[in-house]
Amino acid sequence: MKKLALASLDKFFETVAASRTLYLPVDTEKGYSEYKKWADGTKLSKALNTLRSAKDFFFPQTENLMDFKLSGKAIEVIDTRSETEDFVVFGVRACDAASFGVLDRVFLQDPVDTYYKNRREHGIIVTMACTKPAETCFCHTFGIDAAAPAGDVSVWETADGYCFEANTEKGEALMNSASSLFEDTDTAAVEEQQAKTREILKKLPLANLTTDGFGRGLTKELFNRPEWQKLSESCLGCGTCTFVCPTCQCYDIRDFDTGNGIKRFRCWDSCMYSDFTKMSAGQPRPTQLERFRQRFMHKLVYFPDNNDGMFSCVGCGRCLARCPISMNIVKVMKTMGGKN
Numbered sequence: 001m002k003k004l005a006l007a008s009l010d011k012f013f014e015t016v017a018a019s020r021t022l023y024l025p026v027d028t029e030k031g032y033s034e035y036k037k038w039a040d041g042t043k044l045s046k047a048l049n050t051l052r053s054a055k056d057f058f059f060p061q062t063e064n065l066m067d068f069k070l071s072g073k074a075i076e077v078i079d080t081r082s083e084t085e086d087f088v089v090f091g092v093r094a095c096d097a098a099s100f101g102v103l104d105r106v107f108l109q110d111p112v113d114t115y116y117k118n119r120r121e122h123g124i125i126v127t128m129a130c131t132k133p134a135e136t137c138f139c140h141t142f143g144i145d146a147a148a149p150a151g152d153v154s155v156w157e158t159a160d161g162y163c164f165e166a167n168t169e170k171g172e173a174l175m176n177s178a179s180s181l182f183e184d185t186d187t188a189a190v191e192e193q194q195a196k197t198r199e200i201l202k203k204l205p206l207a208n209l210t211t212d213g214f215g216r217g218l219t220k221e222l223f224n225r226p227e228w229q230k231l232s233e234s235c236l237g238c239g240t241c242t243f244v245c246p247t248c249q250c251y252d253i254r255d256f257d258t259g260n261g262i263k264r265f266r267c268w269d270s271c272m273y274s275d276f277t278k279m280s281a282g283q284p285r286p287t288q289l290e291r292f293r294q295r296f297m298h299k300l301v302y303f304p305d306n307n308d309g310m311f312s313c314v315g316c317g318r319c320l321a322r323c324p325i326s327m328n329i330v331k332v333m334k335t336m337g338g339k340n
Contacts, residue, residue: 001190002175002182004162013038013090015178020124021087023057025050035089044091048134049316053096053246054089058119059103061268065115065253068262081115088174090126094149095139095316097127099246102314105307106249115266124170127151130197136317138206138330144314146201147194158189206330213337214300216309222301223293227335232292234325239270241319241328242295247312250276271295296332
């Protein structure tokens, strides 16, 4: 394990940014934190988490997939991709780091999404352990340890510095590029910090939330439960929960005529919208109840069914904090089978 002095953090950022594009959480004037490209003077946010997750770097909200040029009956397909730079995302929390495992299951399975794969290959994830989990946090419910985040490099903030540990070859290469800034250290300070964080986690309001009653093989048991009706009645169908979620992966593909060719682009979509997956034959889920049920059954039953029991939620708490009517996955879990 290596240690970086508190006063050397900006120098570390400068060193990393000299060879790779660096992004880190930064406070905004609007009162929340978001990832921004590092520049001289940029300060790392102390916020627990960003408004939107690091998912954006690998599965962006909008992206151009390809262009088409038409010449008579001939069609030229133009690959417009230019994402070839190496980049580093610093300060990713354990919940968001775990979300990449969910996204990998979707985008790296055959047929592989080469757009996502390209970004994953070029990206380096530097995680930071939590020291002050919020009341909306429940990552432990899904087996995630906020005090021991995964990633290419894991970082712990201690009283007098930052402790770094490389977990992958990419992580080792990143640390080697700034080796002069580090000194060797033992794990005592990290273990002390981890113990404090885990004690906080035990006292949180959702400390005893479990996935009991959910998982593989429960579609028939849960699908027609009457509780879905009451749970879905207050939902606005606004899609806020899906847009702040680090594991949601629904998207739409559209073609746009520029007058000088066609651009095909991909953009996020939401299963909470009334026109989601709408076809010429109509809408397969015409009611709010059906759309609401789809979202939570996917995260808690369908995804585990198809992915060796892995849930499609990492307990980051963003949907709890952002839903305008306080309807979220925790309420669903408590009502439909989980315990508080």
